[in-house]
Amino acid sequence: MAYRIGIDIGGTKIASGLVDENYRILLKKTIPTLSERPYMEIIEDMAQMVRELISEAGIDSSEIAGIGIGCAGAPDRKNGTILYSNNLGWYNVPLAGELRKLLGIPVSIDNDANAAALGETLAGSAKGSSCVVMITLGTGVGGGIIIDGKIFAGSHHTGAEAGHHVIVSGGEPCTCGRKGCYEAYASTTALIRMAEKSARMHPESQLASSLKENGRLNGMLIFNAVHQGDETARKVLDEYLFYVSEGLVNLVNIFDPEKIVIGGGISAQGELILEPVRRRLAQDVFCKAVPLPEVVCATLGNDAGIIGAAYV
Amino acid sequence: MAYRIGIDIGGTKIASGLVDENYRILLKKTIPTLSERPYMEIIEDMAQMVRELISEAGIDSSEIAGIGIGCAGAPDRKNGTILYSNNLGWYNVPLAGELRKLLGIPVSIDNDANAAALGETLAGSAKGSSCVVMITLGTGVGGGIIIDGKIFAGSHHTGAEAGHHVIVSGGEPCTCGRKGCYEAYASTTALIRMAEKSARMHPESQLASSLKENGRLNGMLIFNAVHQGDETARKVLDEYLFYVSEGLVNLVNIFDPEKIVIGGGISAQGELILEPVRRRLAQDVFCKAVPLPEVVCATLGNDAGIIGAAYV
Numbered sequence: 234m235a236y237r238i239g240i241d242i243g244g245t246k247i248a249s250g251l252v253d254e255n256y257r258i259l260l261k262k263t264i265p266t267l268s269e270r271p272y273m274e275i276i277e278d279m280a281q282m283v284r285e286l287i288s289e290a291g292i293d294s295s296e297i298a299g300i301g302i303g304c305a306g307a308p309d310r311k312n313g314t315i316l317y318s319n320n321l322g323w324y325n326v327p328l329a330g331e332l333r334k335l336l337g338i339p340v341s342i343d344n345d346a347n348a349a350a351l352g353e354t355l356a357g358s359a360k361g362s363s364c365v366v367m368i369t370l371g372t373g374v375g376g377g378i379i380i381d382g383k384i385f386a387g388s389h390h391t392g393a394e395a396g397h398h399v400i401v402s403g404g405e406p407c408t409c410g411r412k413g414c415y416e417a418y419a420s421t422t423a424l425i426r427m428a429e430k431s432a433r434m435h436p437e438s439q440l441a442s443s444l445k446e447n448g449r450l451n452g453m454l455i456f457n458a459v460h461q462g463d464e465t466a467r468k469v470l471d472e473y474l475f476y477v478s479e480g481l482v483n484l485v486n487i488f489d490p491e492k493i494v495i496g497g498g499i500s501a502q503g504e505l506i507l508e509p510v511r512r513r514l515a516q517d518v519f520c521k522a523v524p525l526p527e528v529v530c531a532t533l534g535n536d537a538g539i540i541g542a543a544y545v
Numbered sequence: 546m547a548y549r550i551g552i553d554i555g556g557t558k559i560a561s562g563l564v565d566e567n568y569r570i571l572l573k574k575t576i577p578t579l580s581e582r583p584y585m586e587i588i589e590d591m592a593q594m595v596r597e598l599i600s601e602a603g604i605d606s607s608e609i610a611g612i613g614i615g616c617a618g619a620p621d622r623k624n625g626t627i628l629y630s631n632n633l634g635w636y637n638v639p640l641a642g643e644l645r646k647l648l649g650i651p652v653s654i655d656n657d658a659n660a661a662a663l664g665e666t667l668a669g670s671a672k673g674s675s676c677v678v679m680i681t682l683g684t685g686v687g688g689g690i691i692i693d694g695k696i697f698a699g700s701h702h703t704g705a706e707a708g709h710h711v712i713v714s715g716g717e718p719c720t721c722g723r724k725g726c727y728e729a730y731a732s733t734t735a736l737i738r739m740a741e742k743s744a745r746m747h748p749e750s751q752l753a754s755s756l757k758e759n760g761r762l763n764g765m766l767i768f769n770a771v772h773q774g775d776e777t778a779r780k781v782l783d784e785y786l787f788y789v790s791e792g793l794v795n796l797v798n799i800f801d802p803e804k805i806v807i808g809g810g811i812s813a814q815g816e817l818i819l820e821p822v823r824r825r826l827a828q829d830v831f832c833k834a835v836p837l838p839e840v841v842c843a844t845l846g847n848d849a850g851i852i853g854a855a856y857v
Contacts, residue, residue: 307832316834364700376799380692387801388676389835397831398795401714402730402788409831411794418714476714482723483710487688487799489699519709519721520619522628523701 235298236290238283238338239352239543241345241535243305244268244320247279248535251286252543256356258536260290272326280335299339302328303348303542307391313342316391343545345538347384347393349531350377352541353494357533362491366484367531368395370477370497373408374416378488384545396420400479415483418476421452421499428455428469438465452498459505474506478513485526486519496531503530547610548602550595550650551664551855553657553847555617556580556632559591560847563598564855568668570848572602584638592647611651614640615660615854619703625654628703655857657850659696659705661843662689664853665806669845674803678796679843680707682789682809685720686728690800696857708732712791727795730788733764733811740767740781750777764810771817786818790825797838798831808843815842 236259240249247266250258262282266275279302287294306318313329315321329340343351350359350367359365363382369375376395378385386393396416397409404413405423417423428450432440439458444450458466481493499506511528518525531537548571552561559578562570574594578587591614599606618630625641627633641652655663662671662679671677675694681687688707690697698705708728709721716725717735729735740762744752751770756762770778793805811818823840830837843849 307834309835316832378799380697385692387799388803388838389801389832391832391835392797392799392801394798394831397798398710399712399791402712402716402791404714411829479711479714485704486706486709487690487699487704489701489704491700517723519706520628520701520703522619523621523703526700 234296236292236296237298237543238286238300239348239539239541240279240282240300240302241348241538241542242266242279242302242321243345247275247282248539249279249282249286250536250539250543251290252540256540258539260286261539262286266321268321272323273331276328276331277335279332283336283338294336294338297338299341300332300336301348301542301545302332302340302342303345303538303545304328304342305345308342308344310342310390313340315342341545343384343390343542344386344393346375346377347386348377348541348545349375349496349537350379350494350541351384351544352533352537352539353496353531354379354382355544356540357537358494358529358531359492364488364490365492365494366395366488366490366526367494367496368419368481368484369531370419370421370495370499372420372422374420375496395480395484398480398483400476400483415476415480419473419480421497423476424452424455424469424473424499425450427472428466431465431469435465439463440466440469456502471509474509475513477506478510478517481510481528482514482517485514489520489523490526493526493528494531495528496537500530506530546608548604548608549610549855550598550612551660551851551853552591552594552612552614553660553850553854554578554591554614554633555657559587559594560851561591561594561598562848562851562855563602564852568852570851572598573851574598578633580633584635585643588640588643589647591644595648595650606648606650609650611653612644612648613660613854613857614644614652614654615657615850615857616640616654617657620654620656622654622702625652627654653857655696655702655854656698656705658687658689659698660689660853660857661687661808661849662691662806662853663696663856664845664849664851665808665843666691666694667856668852669849670806670841670843671804676800676802677804677806678707678800678802678838679806679808680731680793680796681843682731682733682807682811684732684734686732687808707792707796710792710795712788712795727788727792731785731792733809735788736764736767736781736785736811737762739784740778743777743781747777751775752778752781768814783821786821787825789818790822790829793822793840794826794829797826801832801835802838805838805840806843807840808849812842818842
């Protein structure tokens with residue numbers, strides 16, 4: 234049995250796992266990133282994590298076929314460097330090379346959203362599919378594209394940024410500098426913006442009471458209001474899902490995937506999210522002569538990033 | 546030397562050519578489609594065209610390795626049928642099978658915009674590139690995506706519809722039923738709409754005189770006015786290129802291509818079109834840490850569809 238190690242590094246934490254050939258995580262570890270530190274300290278912590286995984290599993294490092302890292306940011310896969318990462322404040326960091334030097338094990342890198350899409354395809358909600366579009370709805374909108382069972386990210390491996398396609402030209406400002414990106418309408422940040430605006434316009438609503446009580450809204454408060462029948466919250470959710478679907482129809486017209494996977498905290502809402510999206514796809518997709526893609530929620534949570542990273 | 550035959554069939558005409566292994570067209574024929582006829586009559590005409598190409602070239606039909614057809618519409622490549630085609634009024638037409646029966650030569654089919662993108666990649670403006678996005682700006686906006694040197698169109702081969710991704714949610718109605726598609730802003734139809742609206746608002750402009758004189762505007766009249774320094778026409782072109790670029794930035798963020806090819810009649814304008822698009826990409830593309838794609842105009846014109854079709 235050959236094992237692999239997957240590492241998922243973001244601005245807040247580093248999660249890692251020992252993964253077997255059946256894409257199961259046998260052992261898992263998480264440490265804080267403390268991203269303000271020099272990058273070599275972070276890489277040394279990653280090496281220490283890997284050593285602990287190996288030692289606690291009671292295996293030899295020669296049984297590790299490779300280490301893969303999913304990193305928030307733009308990877309140069311060929312050279313093993315992170316070209317830049319907003320979340321980590323990194324610029325041209327030789328991540329793979331330095332970790333390989335410390336451990337003597339081959340190291341590959343990729344973007345974290347790409348790794349998550351691969352993880353869901355290998356072992357989760359899209360198992361058995363070869364053409365998959367995954368969007369992760371969180372603070373931003375992450376995109377991962379699987380074609381022929383492999384990550385697709387273009388000629389420099391910096392594409393698949395589905396969150397940064399404009400759907401409302403001239404619309405809400407996006408973190409990337411453009412206006413009207415999918416991310417500016419389909420992220421949870423966007424949902425909260427819509428909900429707070431609507432709460433202010435409808436002071437009689439539960440959403441408004443919730444905003445008053447908590448100072449700010451969040452996903453949980455908004456979905457609580459929806460589940461308790463608040464009409465204002467329901468309309469906000471409808472508006473939000475209109476935009477989520479608008480971008481998904483675009484991606485179906487472009488990628489004609491077998492499966493669409495929706496990830497992020499919001500995916501816990503299941504059918505409340507999926508049903509309106511499916512209805513919209515059936516209505517709006519360009520080619521109605523072939524079966525629609527199946528729309529599902531991600532099932533692996535944070536494990537997707539570890540399992541996928543192990544195989545990048 | 547093995548030859549192939551490429552056929553490009555649209556609502557108005559059928560163009561075909563004998564293509565050699567160096568992607569050169571040795572002989573060419575064009576006939577009207579007369580699309581109202583029963584499809585078998587059209588397929589019989591196609592067979593006759595192929596026979597004439599073979600006989601005029603003085604070769605034997607055994608030297609034809611295969612025939613490929615690029616057809617406006619949604620192809621089922623596996624079964625060789627056209628699922629539907631608006632331009633031809635076809636629904637489930639067994640195009641490849643019937644032509645093969647008539648000629649005894651293997652026949653493959655694909656969408657015409659996909660075939661054009663492959664043609665430009667094999668022999669034209671994108672020769673040598675393996676990841677290419679081509680958009681054809683005409684009555685509509687056609688999309689063709691090349692990944693690893695091959696046509697990419699998704700799991701049922703009905704994707705790559707770049708013209709049908711919404712960039713202005715709730716905007717201008719599109720022929721596909723949605724509102725605000727790229728096609729509704731970047732087609733020549735859209736350019737004419739913008740120009741006629743602007744001409745009516747600026748009766749002092751050359752664009753307005755041109756509209757009055759001709760009853761309607763067209764691409765040639767609009768570009769004439771631009772070249773003669775008409776400010777109203779220049780502003781219309783700027784607006785149009787804003788939207789052309791908006792969609793192209795989206796496609797770069799998603800596909801990270803080596804090359805973008807702009808096809809359609811408008812591509813004859815060369816740098817007048819390319820320069821503003823390049824400027825916008827440099828400003829707006831998400832990942833600025835890797836080289837921008839080269840933006841070029843298609844060079845093969847209608848031949849792209851024939852050469853590409855020969856190799857689908």
